[in-house]
Amino acid sequence: MKRKNTRGRKGKTTAKLQISEDPQQKENPGHRTCWSDSDEPQSKFVNFDSERAANFNKDEPKYFESVLRVHKSVVSLVATADGRRMFCSGTVIDHVGEKTWILTSATLVRKPTTQFEVYRQDNIKIEVNLHNEQTATGSLEMCDLHYNIAIVTIEYPGSMVLLPAVGLNNLPKYYSLQPRPVIALGRDVDSKAFLVKCGKLVRKNIELDCKELVVCMCDITKDFVGGPVMDSQKRFLGITYSYEKTALYLPVEVAARCINYFKKERTIPWLRIRGQALHTLALDVLESLSSKFDTPPSGILIDKICDMSTENCGGIEVGDIISKLDGDALYSVAQFTAMFLDKKEAAMDTLNTVILEAIVQRPMDKTSFVAKLNVQEVASDEHDNSIQNRWMHWKRSGFNE
Numbered sequence: 001m002k003r004k005n006t007r008g009r010k011g012k013t014t015a016k017l018q019i020s021e022d023p024q025q026k027e028n029p030g031h032r033t034c035w036s037d038s039d040e041p042q043s044k045f046v047n048f049d050s051e052r053a054a055n056f057n058k059d060e061p062k063y064f065e066s067v068l069r070v071h072k073s074v075v076s077l078v079a080t081a082d083g084r085r086m087f088c089s090g091t092v093i094d095h096v097g098e099k100t101w102i103l104t105s106a107t108l109v110r111k112p113t114t115q116f117e118v119y120r121q122d123n124i125k126i127e128v129n130l131h132n133e134q135t136a137t138g139s140l141e142m143c144d145l146h147y148n149i150a151i152v153t154i155e156y157p158g159s160m161v162l163l164p165a166v167g168l169n170n171l172p173k174y175y176s177l178q179p180r181p182v183i184a185l186g187r188d189v190d191s192k193a194f195l196v197k198c199g200k201l202v203r204k205n206i207e208l209d210c211k212e213l214v215v216c217m218c219d220i221t222k223d224f225v226g227g228p229v230m231d232s233q234k235r236f237l238g239i240t241y242s243y244e245k246t247a248l249y250l251p252v253e254v255a256a257r258c259i260n261y262f263k264k265e266r267t268i269p270w271l272r273i274r275g276q277a278l279h280t281l282a283l284d285v286l287e288s289l290s291s292k293f294d295t296p297p298s299g300i301l302i303d304k305i306c307d308m309s310t311e312n313c314g315g316i317e318v319g320d321i322i323s324k325l326d327g328d329a330l331y332s333v334a335q336f337t338a339m340f341l342d343k344k345e346a347a348m349d350t351l352n353t354v355i356l357e358a359i360v361q362r363p364m365d366k367t368s369f370v371a372k373l374n375v376q377e378v379a380s381d382e383h384d385n386s387i388q389n390r391w392m393h394w395k396r397s398g399f400n401e
Contacts, residue, residue: 074091279331
């Protein structure tokens with residue numbers, strides 16, 4: 001059945017935000033829920049999957065508290081250049097001096113015909129649509145195509161109060177990857193309405209090169225890309241991307257460390273050792289690996305080492321499994337990356353070599369050993385295409401080689 005375009009339909013305002021009770025809900029599954037949070041006396045809805053609506057209503061108190069905590073911090077961004085119009089959602093994360101920092105996807109400013117280039121500030125125009133339906137002019141402060149994140153800044157009167165920041169300080173080392181309900185948030189680029197879509201975090205491997213990404217079973221639209229993913233405990237989990245009817249997100253513990261490092265060094269380090277979590281591998285691969293050890297291995301399977309000497313990577317080879325870093329058991333690539341970024345930031349204050357100690361298992365000869373990893377070499381500030389992540393736009397367009 002063809003979906004009807006109900007974007008922008010008006011309803012009466014009540015003292016409490018509501019999910020639309022439109023009888024067409026059951027006839028048009030798969031739509032997202034949407035409401036207006038402007039100061040105008042109106043509400044706007046679009047249809048919403050009836051099954052997910054029931055779950056959302058069931059958990060309404062905890063989800064609404066999580067959603068309403070950040071709704072003023074969620075914006076939409078529109079970039080125009082060379083006659084093209086790109087749009088994303090974004091999240092206010094900081095106020096630095098007179099500037100308000102907004103975290104979003106680098107998709108907003110990526111050039112369509114190149115893999116590693118973005119539009120320059122003087123060749124692009126960025127508009128930021130706020131929750132009160134006001135518009136501000138944005139400037140590109142930072143862009144990193146490796147992690148596909150960008151910072152857009154605006155100067156807006158009273159932003160400290162009107163645009164509260166979703167803080168990235170005091171984050172845990174890493175969040176749990178246990179499957180659980182989550183919600184993707186965004187702002188509609190046309191109606192400026194606030195968007196909510198329920199989903200579920202799952203443990204699933206993806207074909208994209210950025211293995212830090214986490215998968216949510218949530219069929220979002222392009223309006224959500226760059227916006228936040230939250231859980232029912234009011235925690236900001238990551239930045240949303242769309243890929244094959246799922247919502248991927250880059251964990252915020254990685255993005256936050258990148259931003260902190262950028263504020264100090266005006267660059268972002270990339271890891272020259274790449275891998276994927278064992279629990280995301282196919283069952284036959286896991287069975288083959290497990291058969292080589294007395295107990296099933298755990299950790300990160302190394303699948304790429306980029307232009308590093310054996311000394312700097314501690315003798316680690318492709319096919320090895322790193323099970324621990326400095327005594328901490330490894331469970332995800334995001335955790336692996338976050339630990340290196342923490343050590344890299346600490347290394348800025350010393351001229352000495354900073355070492356991470358890794359416990360390594362080698363399936364090829366069924367041995368284990370301790371590797372000394374040179375943090376300054378593994379987490380490199382020198383960016384090159386050999387360690388660049390290939391993202392969904394390029395995978396779909398055949399530019400992944």
